[in-house]
Amino acid sequence: MTHLDPNFFHQQLQFTRTFTKKLNEQLKKAGIFHSQWLIVFYLKQFETATLVEISNYLNVEKPTITRTVHRLEEQELIKKIPSNDKRERRIMLTEKGIKVFEEAKQVVDEFERKLLEDLSSQDLNATENTIKHLIERLQEG
Amino acid sequence: MTHLDPNFFHQQLQFTRTFTKKLNEQLKKAGIFHSQWLIVFYLKQFETATLVEISNYLNVEKPTITRTVHRLEEQELIKKIPSNDKRERRIMLTEKGIKVFEEAKQVVDEFERKLLEDLSSQDLNATENTIKHLIERLQEG
DNA sequence: GGGATATAGTTACTTAAGTAACTAATTTTA
DNA sequence: TAAAATTAGTTACTTAAGTAACTATATCCC
Numbered sequence: 001m002t003h004l005d006p007n008f009f010h011q012q013l014q015f016t017r018t019f020t021k022k023l024n025e026q027l028k029k030a031g032i033f034h035s036q037w038l039i040v041f042y043l044k045q046f047e048t049a050t051l052v053e054i055s056n057y058l059n060v061e062k063p064t065i066t067r068t069v070h071r072l073e074e075q076e077l078i079k080k081i082p083s084n085d086k087r088e089r090r091i092m093l094t095e096k097g098i099k100v101f102e103e104a105k106q107v108v109d110e111f112e113r114k115l116l117e118d119l120s121s122q123d124l125n126a127t128e129n130t131i132k133h134l135i136e137r138l139q140e141g
Numbered sequence: 142m143t144h145l146d147p148n149f150f151h152q153q154l155q156f157t158r159t160f161t162k163k164l165n166e167q168l169k170k171a172g173i174f175h176s177q178w179l180i181v182f183y184l185k186q187f188e189t190a191t192l193v194e195i196s197n198y199l200n201v202e203k204p205t206i207t208r209t210v211h212r213l214e215e216q217e218l219i220k221k222i223p224s225n226d227k228r229e230r231r232i233m234l235t236e237k238g239i240k241v242f243e244e245a246k247q248v249v250d251e252f253e254r255k256l257l258e259d260l261s262s263q264d265l266n267a268t269e270n271t272i273k274h275l276i277e278r279l280q281e282g
Numbered sequence: 283g284g285g286a287t288a289t290a291g292t293t294a295c296t297t298a299a300g301t302a303a304c305t306a307a308t309t310t311t312a
Numbered sequence: 313t314a315a316a317a318t319t320a321g322t323t324a325c326t327t328a329a330g331t332a333a334c335t336a337t338a339t340c341c342c
Contacts (some may be wrong), residue, residue: 008265011255011272012178014200016157018279019150024297035298038151052320057154064299066322087307087320093186114149115278119271122272124149124303131152132261132324137256138159163299176328204301207292212327215342228290228337251337 026111030104032076035068037104038121040077043093048081052058071099167252169244172216176209178245181218185242189222191229195272213238 020034025036037059038059043049051056055065069091072078083090091103116124161175168175179199184190196206210232213219218238224231234242257265 008269011269012153013161015272015276015279016275018200020154020298022279024330027318038207056263057161058151060298062321063298063323067298067308074279085308085320088319089321103240115275116149117278119274123267123271126264127271128149130264130268131156133260134256135152135156135159135258135297137258138156138163139201158299161328165300174327191290193283196290199326202330204293204331205290208328226338230291 023108023111024105028103030100030107032072032077032100032104035064036072036077037108038103039065039068039072040093040097040104043078043091044098048090048092050083052088079082146166164249164252168245168247170239171248173218173241173245177213178249180206180209180213181234181235181238181242181245184219184232187237189225189231189233191231193229 012126023034026121027037032040037085039054042054042057043046046053050076051069052063054060055062069078069089075096077096077100079094081090105128164175168178171178173181180195183195183198189193192206192210194202195201195210196203210219210230212222214232216237217235218241219232220235222231222233228280
């Protein structure tokens, strides 16, 4: 029962703050922000989506998704597609959106590759398990 | 060379988002937010501090600290103390601030204890090492 | 001593995410 | 089938963090 560094959680927060900061610097090349990347990435995988689908997948509240999608629309990276359910707003990537995805993917892949370069897969797996466990714990309570 | 789940970083971000969200719910009992807690915690440890000291310790930009300290001042949890250097704003906890620290500490300790309850210390240590390594990597580049 | 440089903090503006309360459309159910 | 409940999305407001540009003070050093 070793004693845990009291900074354990503080470090987690610091990491994610710095991570998004540095990744946003890189993503300027592709003309989008990290928050937009997450949605563009989702749309490339699943072709179309509603805001609620994105919200559930990313585990981010709906108003946040509304805003980010709105900015993607202004940049003409996504477009609306017809839907039977008049409440929902079903969207997909435009051609410009797909191009931006390709550019951003290279940036993100390279950024993440460099970060993980010389970490052992044991440590990475342990970390992944720990974080998964912590997320589950948070969602229970 | 196992392939890493592409959601590795996404999970990190999701964890910290949910963590601060849930902790903020708990901290309502003490009447402060997580961002304020970090500063109150620092002041309890080090007695006095300037905004730059706090900024460096928490690795958060100065304008963010200015704002959070301003709110702590409004709630009368901190007070200004004299300094020879007229540029700096040296602060310390008020008595009310110390009381809030005590309340918040119980909330935070219990919250973190429950989260870590049944995680092995191996996994925790591996996670801590990984995060430390990742932070260093981010700060190099 | 005085100009150049560095440091502490603030202001204005932006991105990101959250809550609460709402509208409009759809589905359930009595 | 009509009222009740649920679902999708938006609006308004708040917390949190960032950048750029600024003021005021202190330090360096020629």
